[in-house]
Amino acid sequence: MRSKNLMVTGGCGFIGTNFICYLLEKPGFSGRIINVDKLTYAGNPENLEGVEERYSGRYVFQKADICDAEAIKAIFTEYQVDAICHFAAESHVDRSIKNPESFIHSNIVGTFNLLEIARAGGSRFELFHHISTDEVYGSLGPEGLFTEETPYRPNSPYSASKAASDHLVRAYHETFGLPTTISNCSNNYGPYQFPEKLIPLIIMNAVEWKPLPVYGDGKNVRDWLYVTDHCEAIWTIMQAGERGGTYNIGGDSEMENIAIVEMICDMLDGIIPPPDGRSRRDLITFVTDRPGHDRRYAIDFSKLNKSLGWRPQESFQTGLRKTIQWYLDHRVWCERIETGEYRQWLKEHYGQG
Numbered sequence: 001m002r003s004k005n006l007m008v009t010g011g012c013g014f015i016g017t018n019f020i021c022y023l024l025e026k027p028g029f030s031g032r033i034i035n036v037d038k039l040t041y042a043g044n045p046e047n048l049e050g051v052e053e054r055y056s057g058r059y060v061f062q063k064a065d066i067c068d069a070e071a072i073k074a075i076f077t078e079y080q081v082d083a084i085c086h087f088a089a090e091s092h093v094d095r096s097i098k099n100p101e102s103f104i105h106s107n108i109v110g111t112f113n114l115l116e117i118a119r120a121g122g123s124r125f126e127l128f129h130h131i132s133t134d135e136v137y138g139s140l141g142p143e144g145l146f147t148e149e150t151p152y153r154p155n156s157p158y159s160a161s162k163a164a165s166d167h168l169v170r171a172y173h174e175t176f177g178l179p180t181t182i183s184n185c186s187n188n189y190g191p192y193q194f195p196e197k198l199i200p201l202i203i204m205n206a207v208e209w210k211p212l213p214v215y216g217d218g219k220n221v222r223d224w225l226y227v228t229d230h231c232e233a234i235w236t237i238m239q240a241g242e243r244g245g246t247y248n249i250g251g252d253s254e255m256e257n258i259a260i261v262e263m264i265c266d267m268l269d270g271i272i273p274p275p276d277g278r279s280r281r282d283l284i285t286f287v288t289d290r291p292g293h294d295r296r297y298a299i300d301f302s303k304l305n306k307s308l309g310w311r312p313q314e315s316f317q318t319g320l321r322k323t324i325q326w327y328l329d330h331r332v333w334c335e336r337i338e339t340g341e342y343r344q345w346l347k348e349h350y351g352q353g
């Protein structure tokens with residue numbers, strides 16, 4: 001993997017952006033990254049502004065839809081792609097409940113196209129790494145952890161579409177011998193996360209003294225992983241993971257949603273003390289629950305730990321503090337997303353509104 005032409009799909013999204021920045025700085029990686037992204041509402045090329053110049057010859061951006069097989073084939077051939085790290089997807093559960101169609105196209109058909117193109121690459125193609133989610137396993141009760149052996153029971157259109165794509169990847173390994181790896185990861189947080197997801201949404205609303213929406217009773221549990229730890233895990237698996245294998249990735253940080261929202265309020269009150277002695281906790285507003293809302297996710301990542309030595313480095317406390325600081329330091333980034341201003345930038349650069 002170290003000196004290869006690596007196609008990264010969805011590199012202008014949250015985790016893809018962090019992964020590209022991580023890998024280009026990684027000692028030992030001297031290859032080239034070809035970032036293929038359709039630039040949906042969640043894809044923001046401003047995240048990677050200046051990267052092409054900074055890493056001359058080692059980074060290119062190609063605007064393309066993974067559902068467009070001809071376009072992807074042309075990029076694959078032009079850049080002599082050796083491996084694919086596949087992030088591109090519709091990623092937000094609430095959107096999949098309102099409008100599932102794009103999830104079926106991008107997450108299932110898009111993955112199928114990439115697999116077919118990789119398969120046509122023949123024996124020179126080295127690895128298809130598929131980024132997936134712990135949501136494919138469904139919901140846990142108060143006890144237990146998801147392992148790689150847990151049966152799939154996806155509950156939202158989003159997780160069902162990711163489950164379908166995981167099965168396709170597995171099938172391409174079993175049937176065609178395509179060299180693949182899959183990782184199923186828990187909830188990520190950190191810089192560049194689109195503010196429709198819990199942590200950035202709450203940070204941005206709390207800064208602006210807007211209501212903080214908490215679904216249901218707020219006691220749903222997620223396992224949180226700082227995004228750089230996820231990037232390290234992906235790269236570890238890509239280099240040394242068993243071909244055809246699946247690896248769970250988790251943060252060892254189970255938290256109830258309400259506890260996270262309270263932590264953000266308290267940390268922000270400490271950084272920007274409210275003028276009149278109020279607390280940002282007063283902004284917490286319980287709202288109607290998400291339909292089919294999974295109660296608890298928790299990950300057993302012992303396979304990845306024992307076989308490849310990976311474990312998360314960031315604690316939730318330190319990771320959350322860094323994340324809050326990042327959003328405070330990047331008010332222009334936040335405002336441009338809030339006002340849709342970066343859409344204008346897209347129009348100017350890529351002819352897209």
Ligand code: NAD
Pocket residue numbers: 009010011012013014015016036037038039040041042043044064065066067086087088089090091092105106110131132133134162184185186187188189194
């Ligand atoms: P994101 O929504 O922030 O970014 C997705 C990116 O994919 C965007 O840049 C978007 O423009 C691009 N994209 C979407 N459809 C495309 C298409 N048809 N063709 C080309 N590009 C397309 O998502 P994220 O949070 O960075 O998640 C990345 C991947 O990681 C997804 O596959 C997601 O399922 C998985 N994942 C996310 C988390 C999490 O907590 N965010 C956890 C586990 C797994």
Ligand code: DAU
Pocket residue numbers: 091092093094132133134135185186187188196197198199201213214215220221222257290297
């Ligand atoms: O577990 C991995 C998954 O984590 C990824 O596969 C998904 O791509 C990613 O979006 C994330 O899914 P969640 O649905 O867990 O993330 P979200 O940030 O949307 O919600 C986290 C929890 O917070 C969830 O229990 C719902 C709740 N929530 C969310 C929002 C947006 C609220 O209570 N209020 C909110 O406003």
